[in-house]
Amino acid sequence: MVDLAVKINNLEFKNPVLTASGTSGNAEELMDFYDVSKLGGILLKGVTLRNRDGNAYPRMAETASGMLNAVGLQNKGIDYFIANIYPRIKDYKTHLIANVNGSTVEEYIELTEKVDELENISAIELNISCPNVKEGGMSFGISCPSAEAVTREVRRVCNKPLIVKLSPNVTDITEIAKAVEGQGADSVSLVNTFLGMAIDAEKKIPLLSTITGGLSGPAIKPLALRMVWQVYNAVKIPVIGMGGIMNATDAIEFMLAGASAVQVGTAIFKDPFIPVKIIDGIKDYLERHNLESATDLVGSLQL
Amino acid sequence: MSKKEVKNLVVVENVALNSTNFLIKLKSSESIPKIEPGQFVNVEIKDTNEIFLRRPFSVFDMDYTENTMSLIVKILGRGSKKLTEIKKGEELSVVFPLGKTFTYPDINDKILLVGGGSGVAPMLFLAKEAGLKKDNVTMLLGARTSEDHINVQKYEQYGNLYFTTEDGSLGEKGFVTAHSVFKNLKTYNKIYACGPDAMMKSIAKEADKAGVFCEVSLENLMACGFGVCLCCIEPTVKGNLCVCTEGPVFNINDLKW
Numbered sequence: 001m002v003d004l005a006v007k008i009n010n011l012e013f014k015n016p017v018l019t020a021s022g023t024s025g026n027a028e029e030l031m032d033f034y035d036v037s038k039l040g041g042i043l044l045k046g047v048t049l050r051n052r053d054g055n056a057y058p059r060m061a062e063t064a065s066g067m068l069n070a071v072g073l074q075n076k077g078i079d080y081f082i083a084n085i086y087p088r089i090k091d092y093k094t095h096l097i098a099n100v101n102g103s104t105v106e107e108y109i110e111l112t113e114k115v116d117e118l119e120n121i122s123a124i125e126l127n128i129s130c131p132n133v134k135e136g137g138m139s140f141g142i143s144c145p146s147a148e149a150v151t152r153e154v155r156r157v158c159n160k161p162l163i164v165k166l167s168p169n170v171t172d173i174t175e176i177a178k179a180v181e182g183q184g185a186d187s188v189s190l191v192n193t194f195l196g197m198a199i200d201a202e203k204k205i206p207l208l209s210t211i212t213g214g215l216s217g218p219a220i221k222p223l224a225l226r227m228v229w230q231v232y233n234a235v236k237i238p239v240i241g242m243g244g245i246m247n248a249t250d251a252i253e254f255m256l257a258g259a260s261a262v263q264v265g266t267a268i269f270k271d272p273f274i275p276v277k278i279i280d281g282i283k284d285y286l287e288r289h290n291l292e293s294a295t296d297l298v299g300s301l302q303l
Numbered sequence: 304m305s306k307k308e309v310k311n312l313v314v315v316e317n318v319a320l321n322s323t324n325f326l327i328k329l330k331s332s333e334s335i336p337k338i339e340p341g342q343f344v345n346v347e348i349k350d351t352n353e354i355f356l357r358r359p360f361s362v363f364d365m366d367y368t369e370n371t372m373s374l375i376v377k378i379l380g381r382g383s384k385k386l387t388e389i390k391k392g393e394e395l396s397v398v399f400p401l402g403k404t405f406t407y408p409d410i411n412d413k414i415l416l417v418g419g420g421s422g423v424a425p426m427l428f429l430a431k432e433a434g435l436k437k438d439n440v441t442m443l444l445g446a447r448t449s450e451d452h453i454n455v456q457k458y459e460q461y462g463n464l465y466f467t468t469e470d471g472s473l474g475e476k477g478f479v480t481a482h483s484v485f486k487n488l489k490t491y492n493k494i495y496a497c498g499p500d501a502m503m504k505s506i507a508k509e510a511d512k513a514g515v516f517c518e519v520s521l522e523n524l525m526a527c528g529f530g531v532c533l534c535c536i537e538p539t540v541k542g543n544l545c546v547c548t549e550g551p552v553f554n555i556n557d558l559k560w
Contacts, residue, residue: 025531029548032307032529045531053543060526061533065352067526071533074543217355250514269356269527271345271396 002286003293004103004279008252008260009186011122011162013040013095015279016255016294020242020265021046021099021125021165022071024272026085036246038279043125043263047115051077054165055132061198061207066217066244067266068196070210072132073101078114086118095122097273103136105153105273106198112154123160126151126185129192130169131214138192141167143181151253155184163240166190166231167219173227174234189240189263190231191224214267218244225257232258232299246274248281255297307401307529308336311394315371317387318360320453321509324421325380325387326363329395332369338362338372339404340429341520341552343529346374347396350385356526357398358382359547361497363424364431372399375453393425401528402551405495408433412492416462417479417506419445419498423453425520431463437462443484445502449473451459480505488513496520507555517555521546 004015017031021043030036054074061068075081089096098115102108109127115124128141128150140146151164164180166173168191177188193214200208206212224243232239241259244266245251251262267274282294291297316328338344345357378384389395405425408414414433418426430442440462446452449472451501458464466474467482475482479502488494488509495519496506497520510517523546525535530548537546539557544550 022533023527023531029530033309045533054533054536057536057538058524058534059536060524060532062354062356064355068354069526069532069534074533074536218352266526268534271398272527272529273309 002283002291004283004286006261006294006298008240009123011095011161012289013261015040016261017251017275017279018043018095018097018240018261018284019268019275021127023265025269026081027089027096030272034276037093038276039094039096040261041098041122042092043099045075046073046099046101046127046130047075047078047081047111048073048101049078049111051075051080056209057207058207059213061213063196063198063215064219066215066219067269068198068208068213068215069193070132070208070213072210073130073137077239078111082114082118088165089137090118090120096120097123097125099125099127099165101127101130101133101137103133104141105150107136108150108154109157113157116157116159121160124158124162125163125165125189126154127165129165130166131169131193131195131212132210138167138169141176142157142170142201144175147176148179148183151180151183151185161186163187163189165192168223168227168243169194169195174230181237184236187238187240187260188231188235189242189245191220191227194220194223208222216244219248220244221250225253228254229301245278246270248278248285251278251282252285252297255294256299256301257300258299260298304409306336307398309396309398312372312397314389314395317389317391320375321450323451324453325327325376326373327376327389328371328373329385329397333370335365335367335369335370335372335403338365338400339430340425341405342400343528343551344374344397344399344400345401346386348382348385349395352383352402354382358386359401359525359528361421361425361428361520363428367496375421375424391428398528402547403549405429405520405552406493408435408493410435411439413439413441413490415441415443415484415488415491415494417443417445417494417496417498417502419479419502421522422499422520423455426495427455427458429495431460435462437514441484443467443479443482445479466551478502478505480509485509488515491515493517494522494548500512504560507558507560510555518552519555519558521553522551
């Protein structure tokens with residue numbers, strides 16, 4: 001019997017497959033299809049201090065092997081989440097992880113303080129990499145001083161494991177990873193979407209209302225895999241890998257490159273059962289390779 | 304919320320209704336859940352990497368003894384084009400049932416159903432399922448030319464059928480809202496519409512003027528179909544709502560048209 005469990009910081013996950021923020025709602029939407037207790041964890045929809053309407057329609061464009069989105073963190077704010085959503089989902093038997101977003105360091109702090117009090121939120125993912133908001137978001141994640149500052153301040157008020165979600169839209173992602181590790185991040189998750197663009201040539205217009213948006217899906221997988229590998233070799237804290245994972249083989253590749261766990265995102269739009277299929281596929285792989293534990297995969301790439 | 308499924312259904316029929324519309328009938332090996340007029344399914348297009356996302360289609364008809372669902376697929380782009388090339392016996396992965404239904408009319412209501420383009424499918428499904436006396440149901444279908452209209456003769460048993468074409472080759476000439484049924488909108492208790500945005504907007508305007516209940520079914524671009532991607536939003540009086548879960552059917556009073 002293989003052991004699928006992985007440990008990240010002081011959290012034990014029943015398997016290494018989590019769903020990425022912004023692709024699995026607040027877990028309830030997946031419950032329409034299956035019991036989410038099968039999953040290692042769920043990164044909840046990105047939350048902000050106050051209500052955000054998000055960007056104007058159109059917010060999505062299909063591209064080769066992927067898609068662009070420019071949702072812009074639409075959510076009803078943390079107080080609505082605490083009063084209305086949290087009570088409905090808090091007893092799901094999986095790790096619920098909040099994805100927190102701010103436009104200023106002060107907002108990140110205030111938001112983290114509120115989330116920190118929610119007993120059944122297992123960890124906080126600090127999103128300093130959203131490419132679709134005018135203020136804050138990715139701007140914090142693309143320079144070392146600002147990534148350090150926000151991580152340092154949030155760390156002071158965060159008593160839960162702190163995962164920092166990194167942007168791939170940088171010259172050297174290892175520098176940012178090392179910077180947040182130095183300020184007390186417990187782990188890093190990567191990558192968020194790549195800034196991209198799509199145009200309707202006939203109409204001569206951009207396909208997104210915001211002109212640019214975040215690219216996700218299999219199109220970014222080799223780029224994401226490379227960054228996970230680089231970061232795994234640059235920091236001592238655990239790495240959670242994501243970017244275009246569509247099946248168990250993709251997930252295993254990220255673990256071989258150094259990811260302690262993976263997040264499945266855009267694949268859910270194609271088929272919400274893909275995370276469950278990946279869990280089964282990892283189990284099969286471990287059996288086939290005579291490995292006892294999913295942990296044995298982490299960083300075991302042979303050079 | 305009802306349970307949703309992702310299932311492989313077998314194509315048992317794929318026939319061209321005319322040069323741009325195809326009827327695709329899909330069969331489930333198990334009993335198929337109830338799907339009502341207005342609800343939709345999200346279909347995976349097996350293809351190249353160019354078509355990454357599923358494509359949503361309104362359900363045109365259901366048969367619970369045969370366990371089949373029928374879709375009318377109008378060729379609009381590369382996804383729908385590819386889908387119409389599927390062969391009998393092949394399988395399609397379908398996510399269903401998605402979205403909300405139209406508000407069913409009361410038993411003595413007089414209703415007007417207006418369909419254009421691919422919006423014809425849910426209108427005909429509603430005409431069939433509404434369970435009204437034939438004389439209380441008016442169906443108005445619009446297209447560019449007579450060749451774009453599909454054969455809907457068998458729907459005459461559910462209501463009175465009228466047509467418009469932009470070139471006057473079938474029915475009255477012009478857009479649907481220019482049709483004579485729009486002169487007496489107040490005789491209807493409920494108006495339902497599905498089709499291009501511009502068509503629905505002009506219908507909504509007329510219904511609003513006449514003060515008649517009106518629901519429209521929107522076709523915003525979507526990625527997931529079940530409320531997690533937040534891409535298909537429509538601005539409403541209740542804020543930005545997902546067309547896939549809060550719609551696709553909306554009362555015009557809730558829209559910011």
